[in-house]
Amino acid sequence: xxxxxxxxxxxxxxxxxxxxxxxxxxxxxxxxMQFAGIVSPAAVEKFKENFSSNPVGTGPFxxxxxxxxxxxxxxRNDNYWREKAYLDRLILKVIPEPTARYLAxxxxxxxxIDFPSPEDIENIKADKNLKVVEQPxxxxxxxxxxxxxxxxxxxxxxxxxxxxxxxxxxxxxxxGNLGTPAxxxxxxxxxxxxxxxxxxxYNPKLAKELLKKAGYENGFKTTxxxxxxxxxxxxxxxxVAEIMQAQLKEVGITADIVSYEWGTYLDxxxxxxxxxxxxxxTGDNGDPDNFLYVLLSIQSTNKPAQNYAFWKNEKFDxxxxxxxxxxxxxxxxxxxxEAQVIFHExxxxxxxxxxxxxxxxxxxxxxxxLSPLGKREFRQVxxxx
Numbered sequence: 001x002x003x004x005x006x007x008x009x010x011x012x013x014x015x016x017x018x019x020x021x022x023x024x025x026x027x028x029x030x031x032x033m034q035f036a037g038i039v040s041p042a043a044v045e046k047f048k049e050n051f052s053s054n055p056v057g058t059g060p061f062x063x064x065x066x067x068x069x070x071x072x073x074x075x076r077n078d079n080y081w082r083e084k085a086y087l088d089r090l091i092l093k094v095i096p097e098p099t100a101r102y103l104a105x106x107x108x109x110x111x112x113i114d115f116p117s118p119e120d121i122e123n124i125k126a127d128k129n130l131k132v133v134e135q136p137x138x139x140x141x142x143x144x145x146x147x148x149x150x151x152x153x154x155x156x157x158x159x160x161x162x163x164x165x166x167x168x169x170x171x172x173x174x175x176g177n178l179g180t181p182a183x184x185x186x187x188x189x190x191x192x193x194x195x196x197x198x199x200x201x202y203n204p205k206l207a208k209e210l211l212k213k214a215g216y217e218n219g220f221k222t223t224x225x226x227x228x229x230x231x232x233x234x235x236x237x238x239x240v241a242e243i244m245q246a247q248l249k250e251v252g253i254t255a256d257i258v259s260y261e262w263g264t265y266l267d268x269x270x271x272x273x274x275x276x277x278x279x280x281x282t283g284d285n286g287d288p289d290n291f292l293y294v295l296l297s298i299q300s301t302n303k304p305a306q307n308y309a310f311w312k313n314e315k316f317d318x319x320x321x322x323x324x325x326x327x328x329x330x331x332x333x334x335x336x337x338e339a340q341v342i343f344h345e346x347x348x349x350x351x352x353x354x355x356x357x358x359x360x361x362x363x364x365x366x367x368x369x370l371s372p373l374g375k376r377e378f379r380q381v382x383x384x385x
Contacts, residue, residue: 001030023325025332026293029285034375060085060379070094086382098230105130105360111383112361112368114376115230118176124360131365136189137357138372140182140291141233141280143224143244143350144308149275152309156214158347161276162200164207164251165350170243174236175353182351184340186291189372190283191329192336197344207251219252225269225277226259232357232374233280240278240352270304277308278352282374288336292320296343309348316342 004027007019020027030036043056055063058081061074074090093110095101098117102124104110116124124130145152145161152158171179183199186192211219226241227234234240241257248255255276260268269277284290294300298317300307316339323335343349359370364384371377 001036023327025324025327026285026287026289029287029290033284061090083379085379087378090378096229098235102360105362108362111365112359114359115232115235116358116360117230118174118178118235121176121178121358121360129363130360131363132358132360133368133370134178134356134358135370135372136187137232137355138187138189138283138286138374139233139280139357140185140187140354141231141240141278141352142182142185143276143278143352144274145276145348145350146272146274146308146310147312147348148272148310151214151216151220152275154214155346156210157216159200160207160210160214160251161248161253162347162350163203163210164248164253165244165352166202166247167199167352168202169247170240171353173243174234174239175355178235178356178358179353180356182354183344185296185343185349185351186288186336186340187283187354190286190288190291192288192333194337194340196337197340200347200350204247204250211251211253216252219254221254221256222275223258224248224255225265225274226257227262227265227278228259229262231280232282233353233355234278235355237278267304269308270306272301272303272305272308272310274308279308284373286373288332289320289324292336292339293324296320296348311346311348313342313346313348316346 004020004022004024005018006021009017009019011017038058040056043054044051047054053066060077060080062077064073064075066072071094072092076085076088078084095104098115099120101113102116102120105113106127121132125132145158147153167181171181181199183197184194188195211217224241224245227237230236238259245255245257259265268274269279281291281295294306296307296311296316297320298312301310301312319335319339323332326332326335357370359368361368366382366384367380369377
């Protein structure tokens with residue numbers, strides 16, 4: 001935002017004017033994101049760099065306590081400016097394993113759980129004391145190939161890997177009925193999605209031919225990094241990695257699976273230490289810029305990087321920059337569709353899947369609604385006695 005905002009001018013007690021340094025079509029969408037939330041200046045001054053551990057905002061709940069790797073406790077904010085929350089208290093509990101979360105729900109130890117294992121969904125739906133809220137997620141899970149390392153700087157190698165991966169097998173084994181194959185870097189529910197693009201077919205023979213053409217007839221050795229946690233876009237990265245490892249082996253690529261604690265994993269990805277990595281994204285604001293620019297622009301290769309493929313394509317970058325400065329949605333749509341064609345040809349990722357997001361809960365939890373942006377909102381939630 002420092003590169004975008006020139007000045008913020010107070011007009012009156014309830015209105016400000018934001019002056020930008022340049023045209024920025026996604027600005028209003030970005031301004032609606034959580035990082036732009038209104039916070040207490042007094043609390044910021046009091047806690048300084050520790051403010052994130054002692055947040056004071058304007059939401060329906062107030063922060064009470066955070067016990068690292070255990071829980072966050074919130075209580076209702078009776079001074080909330082809108083209709084007050086029904087719940088007196090919220091406890092956000094850390095339970096790392098998906099099956100352990102399910103068992104805690106089944107035993108009545110918790111009311112709602114995030115990121116269940118797809119293998120548990122049918123049992124949850126069959127339990128008369130539980131229910132499931134679900135909807136298509138605004139997300140994509142993908143394999144990024146780091147072009148700062150050989151041989152991933154070779155487009156033929158990236159295309160070969162795209163043909164070597166059998167997405168149908170991965171989705172069947174890991175996502176079950178909760179995933180659909182991905183072919184673009186944005187989800188099909190997002191405006192400007194280019195459905196005319198034909199996905200790379202699973203074709204090990206063609207993959208071998210492309211590797212031979214690239215100078216790797218006998219394959220090569222590399223590492224495949226897998227997340228240690230369940231995420232909406234990838235419920236079991238280790239299992240995905242194991243399936244990919246076997247598929248790559250068929251075309252002569254030997255991939256050793258690597259994993260780290262989640263924080264360490266992200267830090268190492270930010271510093272582009274990986275060869276290939278499994279990762280993904282859930283949209284923050286419903287604008288394609290939040291995927292295409294954030295994850296694939298040249299600027300996003302700067303460390304800490306978010307462009308984990310270290311992909312620098314000038315034509316793609318020019319298109320998404322033009323889209324940033326264009327306020328006509330139809331024109332932005334055409335620019336983004338053209339950018340997706342370049343992405344497909346250059347293959348910096350293997351897009352794997354878009355998931356259906358599911359939230360299991362007790363039957364007596366009422367009015368919980370999923371946000372497509374991955375947020376969990378409890379202001380209107382109540383417990384039926």
